[in-house]
Amino acid sequence: MRLGVAVSGKGSNLRNLVERRFEVVAVVTNRPSCGGAEIARRHRIPLGEFPQSRFGTAHERDAAMRAFLVAHEVALLVCAGYDRIFTAALFEAFAGRIINVHPSLLPAFAGGMDAIEQALAAGVATTGCTVHWVTEEVDAGPVILQAAVPILPGDDAASLRTRVQAREYEILPRAIEIVSNAARAAVRQ
Numbered sequence: 001m002r003l004g005v006a007v008s009g010k011g012s013n014l015r016n017l018v019e020r021r022f023e024v025v026a027v028v029t030n031r032p033s034c035g036g037a038e039i040a041r042r043h044r045i046p047l048g049e050f051p052q053s054r055f056g057t058a059h060e061r062d063a064a065m066r067a068f069l070v071a072h073e074v075a076l077l078v079c080a081g082y083d084r085i086f087t088a089a090l091f092e093a094f095a096g097r098i099i100n101v102h103p104s105l106l107p108a109f110a111g112g113m114d115a116i117e118q119a120l121a122a123g124v125a126t127t128g129c130t131v132h133w134v135t136e137e138v139d140a141g142p143v144i145l146q147a148a149v150p151i152l153p154g155d156d157a158a159s160l161r162t163r164v165q166a167r168e169y170e171i172l173p174r175a176i177e178i179v180s181n182a183a184r185a186a187v188r189q
């Protein structure tokens, strides 16, 4: 399945997909100097750079991003550490074709980039990660897969993030396989 991956951060989920030979045909970013953009460059994956500074509005940025993704015939857009909410300019073109990986057991600790820190601050015994469909409501779309991760005595954000991300590297590829198998089955019907 032709994947587009949206990144803003270090890009370890993107690297995991590339290393597992998923068909990543385009990477888009709002932060051209991030680790995810570097991974795209290193693997010669077409990289669309859309820093907000180049655009008047978020809608204009997303319209340019949509055009890039459409030009590369992206079938499924994977948000892997992308730190912006899509406007209708992109969302409507890819509605029902965007998934996200979030570092908590949604619906717990939704809506921010600090879910790991929130879980530690809340003192819960277990957190985890979720791959879900992206809908207009942030972090609230239907769940595809989740994995639980125990919080251990002495954990800090760095140690917990490492263990949560290790599970992300398992469930994001599996979720993409589930989605692409379902798409293939739908075509056969």
Ligand code: GRF
Binding pocket: 007, 008, 009, 010, 011, 012, 013, 014, 036, 080, 081, 082, 101, 102, 103, 129, 165, 168
């Ligand atoms: C992941 O932990 C993901 O759950 C969250 O952002 C992080 C991205 O990490 N949405 P990376 O850029 O893939 O290393």
